[in-house]
Amino acid sequence: MTPSTTAGAAGLIREALEVYGDDTQAAEALRGYARRLAEPLRIAIAGMVKAGKSTLLNAIIGEEIAPTDTGECTRIVTWYRHGHTPRITLHPVTGEPRNLPLKRVDGRLVFALDGVEAEEVERLDVEWPAPALQAMTLIDTPGIASVSQDVSARSIRFLTPEDSASEADAVIYLMRHMHASDLRFLESFRDTAAGRSGTVNAIAVLSRTDEVGAGRIDSLLSAGSIAERYSRDPNLRKLALGVVPVAGLLAQSARTLRQPDFEALQLLATLDRAARERMLLSADRFRRSGEPVALTEEARSSLLERYGLFGIRLAVVLIRNGYPEPTPLAHELARRSGLDPLLEVLDRQFQARAEALKARTVLVAVGNLLDSRPREGTQELAASLERVQANAHEFRELRLLAALRTAGVDLAPELAAEAERLIGGRGAAASLRLGMAPDSGPDVLAAEARRCLARWRRVAESPLTARSAVETCRVVIRSCEGVLADFAARDAQAQSA
Structure with missing residues (x-):
């Protein structure tokens, strides 16, 4: 994420506050988005009932603090943030927030709602001194396609609100099999409007994979084959970056x-x-x-x-x-x-793009505000929004990644696959973009980046390249130049140290 893009998103909020400063609700929302830019990335964990969401969340955090039974708390949106002191805060639908007592039973954190019904709770906030929560805020959501329509609706409203940006910057979606309801949810979470690509903020997890082979020792091998097949499915490929098999309980x-x-x-x-x-x-x-x-x-x-x-x-x-x-x-x-591979995917696909994903949320929010609350004097704000979307290379990469995974581009399959890799389809790190080993030295990576840059310049200039593909080439070329610029900046920094 370039500093200019981060500054552009922050500047956009300031400009929007000048326009909507007299609208209390809009101004408060905008200030909330400004705070989000400085907070850790928000990652929601979603899926059908009994997909293993809370269990996986505990595994990622490394502590048993999310309830995994079928009690009242599994019907409530629960936020897990980093805090130096453990604390649970209940935010009711009406009334003031209040702290809940901290209780552990057999080493597990237990939420006592103190007589409050789940329907009366907007959310629970759990602050916990877990190292994993320093880099990301995890949000446990109620099951989608629940028998209770109210429970399902709560998750849908939270993750895919109609008139505002999602509270989550990215989502880990758990599924035991690939059902039509899974695809419908991922489709709704993806935002296909101009400048907004949802294909980089969803990862699918084939959950409870130890049950695939009825508990046999080779269950994960079978699950790995199924996950690989799902990841090649054209319907799912356009909605999620990949499919990772995980035995959450283990x-x-x-x-x-x-x-x-x-x-x-x-x-x-x-x-x-x-x-x-x-x-x-x-x-x-x-x-x-x-x-x-x-x-x-x-x-x-x-x-x-x-x-x-x-x-x-x-x-x-x-x-x-x-x-x-x-x-x-x-x-x-x-x-x-399968937890380690999942954590690696989260790191290279979400954490490496954390600033871009948060800035994307800001752009979606301002765009929704302009659409839902039109007023005089917003032309300059709309122009600023369009300018930030157009000028930030990270957003060009996201748009191209969406195109490559949906409609495709007018390039040979091998070039299209290379373009997807170079713009960060496998991860934002230089080694992943260049298809090199993670331990490759900077000189080796820089040499490969120069080779890729020269090749894509030739493709762009070739009379055989379709006009519709030239813009794709330009984005790839800029990505290669960005990798080389990063290496040059590191060299300059090392020399001045």
Whole structure:
């Protein structure tokens, strides 16, 4: 994100405040968007009921602070922000906010609504000193396509409001299978108006992947194949940057591995393979099993609740094959759950573009304000909005990425694929844009950027290139120039240090 684009978004808000300063509601909203520019990126976690949203949120944060049962709190939009002191604030639909007591049961945070019905709560705000929340604010939303229309409507209104920008800058959308309702939601979250590309602010997660193969040890391999097939589906490809398979329950438990869990898994690892396989045929069989004798029924139930049959199988195999300590085991379970790949995608697709996504939200908000509250004297504001949209290269990249993933461009398939990569379709980092190894040195990356720049200049100047594709070439050329400019700036900074 270039400083000029960030400044342009902030300047746009100031100009809008001059025009709408006498409109209390509009002015307050604009000041809120100004604050959003300085806040961490807002990422909502959405999906159907029982898709595993809260469980995945706990895994990302690394603590069990989001309720995963089917209680009242799962019907409320809940914000998780970084705070130095743990605090839960209830914001009612009417009335003043108030703090809720902090309660933990078996290590899990429990929300006590103090007699307030879920329908009376606008949102819950949870401040928590988790390192993961320093870079992003996570928003847990009620299930879409819920049996309760009110619950579904709450999520839809929050994520895709009719007359304002979404409260979320980006979304992680969980699905167990690809249904028409999943596509409908992602379609509604994407904003196709000029200068606004939603294709870069949605990632799909194939959730609860440990259940794909009925808990078999190779379940994640099967889920990976399904996710790869979904990611190539033209209907989904235009709506999300990719599909990542994640076993959320295993990811959550790996990130919150407890010593009693590890000791119970160690006991199971002492059994021979045949005995283990017999007892792990079903949850009931495992719970009733008498082996090993030292493993209590309470411990068995806890393992099933926290890891499931798949997680128990995998953990025991890992312990027997070189992971005899809790910390290395937890890291390997998290990696195998699919959480690490998801965190990498979040980093390269969302965090690397955080400023651009937040600025995009500001542009959407000002555009909606002009449409919904027209008045005299807004011509200059509309012109400023158009100017920021047109001049910021980040937004040109977003528009081209949308075009490449929907209607396509008039280029050979291999050139179109390279264009998508160079404008950041796989991530905004230079190595990802250039298709190079992450540990490639700056000289190697700069040389490849120069080669790409020369090639795309030739494509742009070729008489065989269709006129409609020339603008695509210009955007790609500017992206290559941007990569080289970044390297030059780093060199200059290093020399002056």
